[in-house]
Amino acid sequence: MALVVQKYGGTSVGTTDKIRNVAKRVARTYDEGNDVVVIVSAMAGETNKLVALSQEMCEFPSEREYDVLVSTGEQVTIALLSMCLQSMGYKAKSYLGHQIPVKTDNASARARIKEIGDENIREDLKNGSIVVVAGFQGIDDEGNITTLGRGGSDTSAVAVAAGLKADVCEIYTDVDGVYTTDPRIVSNASKIEKISYEEMLEMASLGAKVLQIRSVEFAKKYNVVIHVRSSFNDNPGTLVMKEDAEMETVLVSGVTCNKDEAKISVLRIPDHPGIAADIFSPLTEANITVDMIIQNVSHEGFTDLTFTVPKGDLKKALKLVEETAGNIGASGVTSDDKVAKVSIIGVGMRSHCGVASKMFAALSAEGVNIQMISTSEIKVSCVIEDKYTELAVRVLHDVFELGSQGE
Amino acid sequence: MALVVQKYGGTSVGTTDKIRNVAKRVARTYDEGNDVVVIVSAMAGETNKLVALSQEMCEFPSEREYDVLVSTGEQVTIALLSMCLQSMGYKAKSYLGHQIPVKTDNASARARIKEIGDENIREDLKNGSIVVVAGFQGIDDEGNITTLGRGGSDTSAVAVAAGLKADVCEIYTDVDGVYTTDPRIVSNASKIEKISYEEMLEMASLGAKVLQIRSVEFAKKYNVVIHVRSSFNDNPGTLVMKEDAEMETVLVSGVTCNKDEAKISVLRIPDHPGIAADIFSPLTEANITVDMIIQNVSHEGFTDLTFTVPKGDLKKALKLVEETAGNIGASGVTSDDKVAKVSIIGVGMRSHCGVASKMFAALSAEGVNIQMISTSEIKVSCVIEDKYTELAVRVLHDVFELGSQGE
Known part of the structure; x- marks a missing residue:
């Protein structure tokens, strides 16, 4: 039995039907005998809608209030996914950033995670619950809601995996893994089976857009194995891990x-x-x-x-x-x-x-x-x-x- | 200088333009030398949209997750109103239920307020800030998000007014106040200048839909003067207060x-x-x-x-x-x-x-x-x-x- 952290991005949870598919995959992992913690992003398009609303309201919205606004996107997804899992007969419970808590610094809209609580989640896992966590969001020392910047849910997932000492952090996306180069340029680009944190950092900062850079830094620091894979099939993806011989x-x-x-x-x-x-x-x-x-x-x-x-x-x-x-x-x-x-x-x-x-x-x-x-x-x-x-x-x-x- | 609590319902904050109008009224009250705390509902239609989403997800959503979902409606409004006030040059800060905190029992979807924190809000008011509070939501002893039932923002407003010992709690709505009867039935129905809590409770439970019954019970218990008035004009409305001679x-x-x-x-x-x-x-x-x-x-x-x-x-x-x-x-x-x-x-x-x-x-x-x-x-x-x-x-x-x- 392993402790598996899974992260699903906006396109994987873009509609209630897609959320239902995610629920099935989560349930399967649970049925295989694993403890499962799921991190989700906002439904595709939702964050943009909220940003548009803030721009309609005023030209330069304050970052504190911007975070209060956009963090609702992930809140909607965790509620829907938890409901779906429950309707399938599973125990499930949603968590907002402040409920875990995901403690960050006070840099609104680009906060950095300082510390992750694991007590509440561990308790739920022990009770047989699937835990569903809102990505992208945290809370600062004064109790203000913060967000981690675009792509921040990757970092949430890795941080939660680190905090719980999870066996693996699976990042589900719309591609099969990390490729040797952009397959739109080179048709026989091949999927990399495993890649070191250092290489992934260079890849990410040089233009490959699979993972948020900060999530890789975090994984490197806490030695979290990331498995980048597709939410649309069961192919093994790419392992991002410590360099080996x-x-x-x-x-x-x-x-x-x-x-x-x-x-x-x-x-x-x-x-x-x-x-x-x-x-x-x-x-x-x-x-x-x-x-x-x-x-x-x-x-x-x-x-x-x-x-x-x-x-x-x-x-x-x-x-x-x-x-x-x-x-x-x-x-x-x-x-x-x-x-x-x-x-x-x-x-x-x-x-x-x-x-x-x-x-x-x-x-x-x-x-x-x-x-x-x-x-x-x-x-x-x-x-x-x-x-x-x-x-x-x-x-x-x-x-x-x-x-x-x-x- | 008075401490004024104002509550604006969904139709008053239904669009960004309407939120801008609310901001102007709030700012005017502040400019008149008052401390102002504003409670807002979700933008008209938003709560229904969220409820529809939950029904699309499953037939019988759990009440805990339902509350996580629907409470996002008010969260959007407080962020937008705070942004707007800030863009007009005012200090403003938004508060979610758990940030105040509004402590409730654990009856999801129909929670009752047990206690309201006033320390954080008082601090902000002292610093010259306008405080913007999400209505309808609270938090139970285990940190779960709860909601107060339909119309719960009225109760939030009265509870905050009670907690802060506000001079008046203004409930803005789309009618001018409480009428002697339904004006759609009797064309010369007249606006009541003041009415006792007991009468208002009877009116509310007998079919007049101006205020949530629970908000009146709360006001009676803590002796909060409610001023029911229109957000579309400056007419004095109806005072709901202790019986007088x-x-x-x-x-x-x-x-x-x-x-x-x-x-x-x-x-x-x-x-x-x-x-x-x-x-x-x-x-x-x-x-x-x-x-x-x-x-x-x-x-x-x-x-x-x-x-x-x-x-x-x-x-x-x-x-x-x-x-x-x-x-x-x-x-x-x-x-x-x-x-x-x-x-x-x-x-x-x-x-x-x-x-x-x-x-x-x-x-x-x-x-x-x-x-x-x-x-x-x-x-x-x-x-x-x-x-x-x-x-x-x-x-x-x-x-x-x-x-x-x-x-």
Whole structure:
């Protein structure tokens, strides 16, 4: 007998019929002799409806009241799912964030979980009840309702699994698991059987949208095994877990791409200490996230600095950088929003040389020019012209032999 | 400076535009130098939508989960109203039942308030905040969400007013106040300026649907002055308050009617102790409310017993009564669902004779036969044939001079 935490997203509980299907799956897991805790999101579309209502009310709703409003979405789902399980003859009980309690900091609309109570839930499980928990929501020290940001139900599920020391945290979604790359780009992309937390974090932050990043960080911290799988079939999905020896034998686990960044270059900057701070401080103050940063060795006392920002922030960033460039005596600023970032990720590259060279050679052989490079222990990213994105992903997927067999 | 509690029902907060109007009225009360606590219902139609969703899910939803579901309606409204007040430049903070807390018993879907916390709200009022409270909901000792039954927001408002010792509890609705009778029946029905709790209780339970009965009981117990008024104009409404000398000078305050009852007679019962218990116990067990009961003096050892039940329960009641009638040796059972109850109410009749006779004479003069009579200290009710209902109400309204002047 295991303790299983299951999380179902908005599309899996989008209608009363779909909730009925979820109830059947939950019941089956219970009938197999497991203790079951279910975390659910709001019915698909509900959160958007509530957000629209708040915007109809006023332009800049306070975050505290926004949380009071949007947290009703999950509240509706837990009640309906519990009712359904009860009508099928099971004991079931719903829990709101404050009833568990899920204690968070007081950062409304993007709160972080600090602590999870397990006493109430354990008591119910002991009594043979299926426990149904509202995802996405918590409560701060003053008793205010908080929410965890979009995708926060993933984090709720992992946190509850950690708090209860569950055997597995199953995250049900509309895809079969985590793939070696986007199957819309590479038709023979294959499902990854298991992947380390570190790789999953790189995958998530580099553009794969299966899990909320914070949920993976949480799982890593508390060593929770996540099983990402489809709510529409019984196929095994992808296990996200602690790195093991087997994983290291794989050079590259996945290829990702991201077209949401733009490139800015500041040219011929007089090279002296503090110029980087001069350029980036105004961006930080304006809440613009800088991703890759490249500064070459200085040449006759001058250097060039290149970095990427989210495409949506390019205009605002350019204005700030042009101001700074004038002040620090740079010769000019150029920008380019026709770029993309392709990356290869794998814990195996830590113990194997030549992975980066193999990537560069493969891109070069297809005539793809590399504009920027950045590396970490387990990934290599290259910025290229955006029209080559799909080509680059396919080439890298091939050269590192990630395709599924028999296709 | 006064402490004012205001309650707005579903039609007053039915759209974001209407919520904006409520916010303006709340703000005006605040600007006049008052501390303001606002209790709101769910947006009109929302509770019905949620109930429909639960029925789509299963036939007999558990009451605990039903409360989790329907309480989201008020949660949406408090968030929107608070946002609106904030966007107008006011400090505002929303409160859910469990945040106040509104402690209730554990009777899901029809909970009774046991205790109201006032510390948190007082703190906010001291800081210059307008406090916005979700009506209809509370929390039991185990932390389960409870609801107070349909119309429960009235009771929430009175309970909060009692807990805070507010100067007045204003209940905003879509009518101007409490009328001497139903204006749809009598065109010159007049608004009552003030009415005692006792009279209001009789009015409410006899068919006037302005306030939830329980809210009036609560107000009476804690001596809360209720001001029933319209949210669409600034007219003074009706004060519901402790009886004063002035009220006693009025013989009759109002006339009500109720067409929702049916009459059952058990004929020629051998008269010995215990027959009433034999007849009514099965009805109590079946949860059927018996209203008027008439038993005449016995005649040659036999008596007749007549009583009324809600029309919807007539069939079920008849079946039970016919069984009993056979057992106790009565000669037969008759029933009539073409009846109505008209009543006159007034604390003045305690100290004046002849009020009942005047009523009987007035009905008789119009050829209306009286089938049953029941009286209390402050009311007289007559059961008549239902086709005479409107005529009877008009006649009584006239004879006790309740019509407004100049009409």
